[in-house]
Amino acid sequence: MSRVQEAMGGGPRPSAASRGGWRIVARKEFADHLSSARFAILVLILGLSGLAAVNSASSEIREVAGEATGAPSIFLFLFTVAPDRIPSYFSLVGFIGPLLGIAFGFDAINSERSQGTLPRLVSQPIHRDDVITGKFVAGLGTISLAIVVLTSVVAGFGLFRIAVVPSSGDLVRLFSYVLLSIIYVGFWLALAIMLSVVVRRAATSVLAGMAAWLVLTLFSGLIFGAIAQAIRPAPDTTDTALETEELLANARLELALQRISPTELYNESSQMILNPQLRSTGIVLSNQLDRAIPDPLSVEQSLLLVWPQVTAIVAGTVVVFTIAFVSFMRQEVRA
């Protein structure tokens, strides 16, 4: 065996054999995730609430089916319609999806530390970045699997309820939406992995992740609304043109601040992708809609509209993962 190793070392650097270490890490982590209790629990939660959302949406669609004969992409209404206070499927994913990312990332590195497996792992013939890359890929794979399976099940159930055949355009939109959801949850995964690098204790790391989740999903409207109000107070009346301008400025600022949150970006772009009748993600005034022809957008146009949002989510993911990556590479192996 050692002679073989020496023969390998004798030539130029055995780059081929040293590459792809992340795949071995990812394979092990992926298997761990799939057999873990948290995977089962989260899929169950998301699955049940998703089914409930689509169920109530389909009831609503059936009720108004008579009036909606002309509407395009009825199939996609399954994911966006939200009657009876049950949130729509896409806003459920926007809200619960982050938990999926946090669950598969919050203890990625610090558990290796606390178990004492990290020194052993990085002393194997792999690059150190293979560890964190492999873990990110495994988490992303798990998330993708969960989202694809859940959305397919939910879509199948909805189809059965409303019996409307989706067009090919609808399927492209649904596919894009699934991709968007994976990217969005990927952001939370990267955030959780970053926390697992920076925070030494898994319990603290998961708390920090949950805090970020609550702030960016539930309370972002409250917080950013208050900030916008402080900077650009909205007038009480809108009698004069100036006051209207001020109100608009306040609304624009609040929207801009809201867009710091990936959840806001995700919600905006999901709606745009799933609903061809939406034409803008920004503020639309009624006079701008005057005499506009209610013509649905093509898939390409919808995708073009959400491009900035998607780019922002991807950029956020890259930034957060880079922080995780760099701080992991600079950390001492020993605690």
Add this chain to the structure above:
Amino acid sequence: MTDTASGPPTPPPAVETIGLTKRYGEKVAVDNLNLRIAKGEVFGLLGPNGAGKTTTILMLLGLSEPSAGEARVDGLDPTRDAIEVKRRVGYLPDSVGFYENMSARQNLEYTADLNRIARSVRTASISDTLAAVGLSDAADRMVGGYSRGMKQRLGVADALLKSPSIMMLDEPTVNIDPEGVNELLALVRSLADDRDVTVLLSSHLLHQVQAVCDRIGIFVAGRLVANGSIDELARALDDRIVIEVGVEGSGTELRSILASMPGITSVTSADDGNFLVAADADIRTELAAAIFAAGLQLQTLARRSAELDAIYGRYFDTAAAADEKSEAS
């Protein structure tokens, strides 16, 4: 370093460090370390906790970057050829850990995969290494239920799995019961003798290092204060050879014998009535003969300087004193 340039290819030493230094801010963890370990040697890095042993090993593995100086493992630079170095070195970390929800075999399967051991031979080599450390019966139990000693042995198996040419064992005997220690040390010795593996073993426990190592480096506060075989170490600290001698009854007659013996430089009496004799050479045989000739009953005759305890203690005392001084300043 000059022998690598030309001439017949002399194999590089298994481990070599030149002025290796590691600083953490103000603190110097490893201070200008010059070390050379030949192939097939068992080298013991002996020192108290926090002396920089683990830091040294991490630098040799390329897991920690030296602040200054360089290291060579099998002639390779661990910072540049980290992968190749890690392929050749089996490392048992200080307080080794495993995935607790996996069995010993599953843990080793992961290691085997990371080392690109082909699936066809994987099962066999895992069984072999588990047998070598005596864990065959517990192979399919979850590691979570393992005792510290079993984990330690599994750690050795984990390091052995890649068929390393060098083993670096960081405090391998900590947390193991005495019987386990003996088994482990015997295993280490057989690795060097039968498989020609170079072993670098760090420990703060003197007797274990003494029992198994060819050479020892005493490492205190980041500095290698002594380095060599046990005899060499003794001589380095003190040229004289000290012999403890004692006879039954009062020592007056013995004292006169000692006074007449050639080669004795000084005689001091120990607390228990024995004498500590400093000499230029090992004169135990001559001494014994003289005592018998005088008709005395020999009770004690032992060479003190060969005992590492005293040396170790003395090195540590000096280092501790220096430490206190630096802390006070």
